[in-house]
Amino acid sequence: MKHIILFPGSFNPIHAGHLMLANFIASFIDCDEVWLMVSPHNPLKEESTLADAALRLRWVTLALGNHPKIKASDYEFSLPQPTYTYFTLQSLQKDYPDARFSLLIGADNWLVFNKWRDFDKIIEQGSILIYPRPNAPIDEEMLPTHVTLVQAPIIEISSSMIRKALREDIDVQFFLPSAVYDEIKAYFRKS
DSSP states (O other): OEEEEEEEEOOTTOOHHHHHHHHHHHHHSOOSEEEEEEOSOOTTSOGGGSOOHHHHHHHHHHHHTTOSSEEEEOGGGGSOSSOOHHHHHHHHHHHOTTEEEEEEEEHHHHTTGGGSTTHHHHHHHSOEEEEOOTTOOOOGGGOOTTEEEOOOOOOOOOHHHHHHHHHTTOOOGGGSOTTTHHHHHHHHHHO
């Protein structure tokens, strides 16, 4: 059975931290693929701050190039909006019966996981991998079964920091994938 790790996010924009984490997961965790699943609209985020979903998907696709294990996914684009993780997981299991899915989330998201719709069903359904985030301590002994803290490097880069820097004309060239740097820079400088 193919093991796919879902790395959902707004990717507004995708940055080096996303790529480093995806690469770490694909290389150090037993899995067949990592899907960077672009969320059209995260119900816990303000929609007006998001670049168009198709544009964010384009950036992710270009940033990944032809990586053999890390893929861009627009799966949630065809689901009712806003998308909710439990419904996405249910739909994926129906559409890919020969695959096993794990959910990758940041420790900051785990600390507010009880605000997610059907969070308890997500926990019951399968495995959740938590990656460390700054200022989001996780007590491993308190984690439910099938929830694992991954010892990935802590990466202190955020899309909000990137957007702010670009609007202020600060050079963040090496924080963004070179394949999409000029496009992302132009987009956020004008917005």
